[in-house]
Amino acid sequence: MAKTTKILSGEDYLDQFDSKAYAGAFFSEIEIEGFSFTEFRLKTLHKIYSKGNIKGKLLLEIGSGPCIHTVIPAASWFDEIIMTDFSPSNRDMQEKWLKKDPGAHNWDKFFKYYSKLDGNEDNWQQLEAVLRPKIKRVLTCDVFKQNPLDPIQLDPVDVICTSACLESACPDKDAYHNAMKNVVSLLKPGGKLILIGILNCPHYVVGSEIFQCLSISRDEVINTVKANGLDVIELFDDDTPVEEGTTIFNGTVIILAEKKITHVGVQSL
Ligand SMILES: C[S@@+](CC[C@H](N)C(=O)[O-])C[C@H]1O[C@@H](n2cnc3c(N)ncnc32)[C@H](O)[C@@H]1O
Numbered sequence: 001m002a003k004t005t006k007i008l009s010g011e012d013y014l015d016q017f018d019s020k021a022y023a024g025a026f027f028s029e030i031e032i033e034g035f036s037f038t039e040f041r042l043k044t045l046h047k048i049y050s051k052g053n054i055k056g057k058l059l060l061e062i063g064s065g066p067c068i069h070t071v072i073p074a075a076s077w078f079d080e081i082i083m084t085d086f087s088p089s090n091r092d093m094q095e096k097w098l099k100k101d102p103g104a105h106n107w108d109k110f111f112k113y114y115s116k117l118d119g120n121e122d123n124w125q126q127l128e129a130v131l132r133p134k135i136k137r138v139l140t141c142d143v144f145k146q147n148p149l150d151p152i153q154l155d156p157v158d159v160i161c162t163s164a165c166l167e168s169a170c171p172d173k174d175a176y177h178n179a180m181k182n183v184v185s186l187l188k189p190g191g192k193l194i195l196i197g198i199l200n201c202p203h204y205v206v207g208s209e210i211f212q213c214l215s216i217s218r219d220e221v222i223n224t225v226k227a228n229g230l231d232v233i234e235l236f237d238d239d240t241p242v243e244e245g246t247t248i249f250n251g252t253v254i255i256l257a258e259k260k261i262t263h264v265g266v267q268s269l
Helices: 019-026 037-050 072-077 088-098 108-117 121-134 173-184 218-227
Strands: 056-062 078-085 135-140 157-163 187-198 203-206 209-212 230-238 242-244 247-249 252-259
Touching (some): 037 187, 037 252, 056 072, 072 078, 078 121, 088 135, 121 135, 157 173
Parallel strands (some): 056 078, 078 135
Antiparallel strands (some): 187 252, 230 252
């Protein structure tokens, strides 16, 4: 249970986000009765990547938190993967996993799950061996900056994945639109965005703290993607409501979108 009713946000991610508690609460188990949140993500990401046409030189994960589950099925399709987050504790958890530090979160179940979807469950460690060397860097990121990776300048990126980050970072819908604009600016024309959006979630619990979340609908997420110069290629919906203690939301949308090649500006919402 959260120890206070103070709702944290913004700069609080710098020193109040308990990455171990977050990974433990949301990413210890996959198949939980009545809680399709994790399975839906894994099955959808597997479906997206296994077709073999979402690939390239670089995959950039924005606001990855302490998590690697979103990049596991992508590993064999990219030369390089970069993980990013605003919170030092999340970047530290990423580094721990890369160094096989004993304090790292254990993602074995996730490698096994994806390997089973590949029909290769017995060799699940192969997936881990492919992924680890592909993650070349863990960078600081702030979606409110025009260049979220400032001062690092990347060449335009082939594919960006961002999961539950924009709604967690943004206080209102204008900020959400602008944060998405900043993220999309890193993508090359024709590049793909994979966006995992948590719907109508006012706040969520991490360890003993409550973090604010922007309550946003499926249509608002889709319209913001389109208003930022992307075409929606595929949409995946999970409308199962989730009530886990004080974390409440009513579904997830996963959007695969492509940045328009002729994009010259952005419309306002
Ligand atoms: C709910 S967690 C999502 C983590 C992970 N991507 C997932 O799918 O579970 C929200 C993430 O957004 C990050 N975040 C918060 N403010 C941010 C900002 N201004 N720029 C980039 N990331 C931010 C947090 O540090 C946290 O890792």
